[in-house]
Amino acid sequence: MGKLIYLLNVSLDGFVETVDHSLDWAVPDDELHTWFNDQSRTLDASLYGRRLYEVMAAYWPTAESDPAATEPMLEFARIWNATPKIVFSTTLDSVGPGCRLVAGDVGDRLAELRSEFIGDLDVGGPTLASAFIERGLVDEYRLLVHPVVLGSGTPFFPALTVPIGLRLLETRTFESGVMYLGYGAVP
Numbered sequence: 001m002g003k004l005i006y007l008l009n010v011s012l013d014g015f016v017e018t019v020d021h022s023l024d025w026a027v028p029d030d031e032l033h034t035w036f037n038d039q040s041r042t043l044d045a046s047l048y049g050r051r052l053y054e055v056m057a058a059y060w061p062t063a064e065s066d067p068a069a070t071e072p073m074l075e076f077a078r079i080w081n082a083t084p085k086i087v088f089s090t091t092l093d094s095v096g097p098g099c100r101l102v103a104g105d106v107g108d109r110l111a112e113l114r115s116e117f118i119g120d121l122d123v124g125g126p127t128l129a130s131a132f133i134e135r136g137l138v139d140e141y142r143l144l145v146h147p148v149v150l151g152s153g154t155p156f157f158p159a160l161t162v163p164i165g166l167r168l169l170e171t172r173t174f175e176s177g178v179m180y181l182g183y184g185a186v187p
Contacts, residue, residue: 008143014157110132133160
């Protein structure tokens with residue numbers, strides 16, 4: 001069985017977006033985008049919360065028509081469009097091509113998805129990830145820590161009542177100053 005991976009950009013002080021849901025503080029350069037491409041290429045499927053799905057679906061399906069898109073961005077668009085996406089939402093009525101809409105208990109849905117997809121899955125969006133984290137279902141945490149302090153916003157981790165034990169798996173420093181920290185959950 002594959003791993004459930006939570007990977008997002010995060011500020012030095014632990015936020016994934018500003019109070020007004022802006023992501024403009026994290027602008028991946030070609031080196032970072034290439035790394036994202038390598039990570040995404042290994043996934044069997046991606047799990048999205050509604051808000052992050054809407055952000056991604058607003059650009060990546062048509063990214064190839066953007067004259068400002070770099071080659072790593074175009075490669076990511078091809079990977080993203082080809083990867084099955086499962087969108088967790090109780091408010092959406094439909095999702096785009098290559099996507100499936102689901103609702104209900106995250107543990108039940110994950111069990112169903114793990115029987116369908118034998119490889120790694122990633123979870124995108126801090127609200128959805130929180131539901132998996134609180135249930136102890138995330139196997140790996142991959143943080144791309146950007147050299148910026150936001151002061152407030154949406155945290156990478158939810159408020160927890162019990163600590164999560166982690167072991168360091170990998171680190172990398174990018175030319176931009178972004179630091180990758182990969183951790184595995186300790187059973």
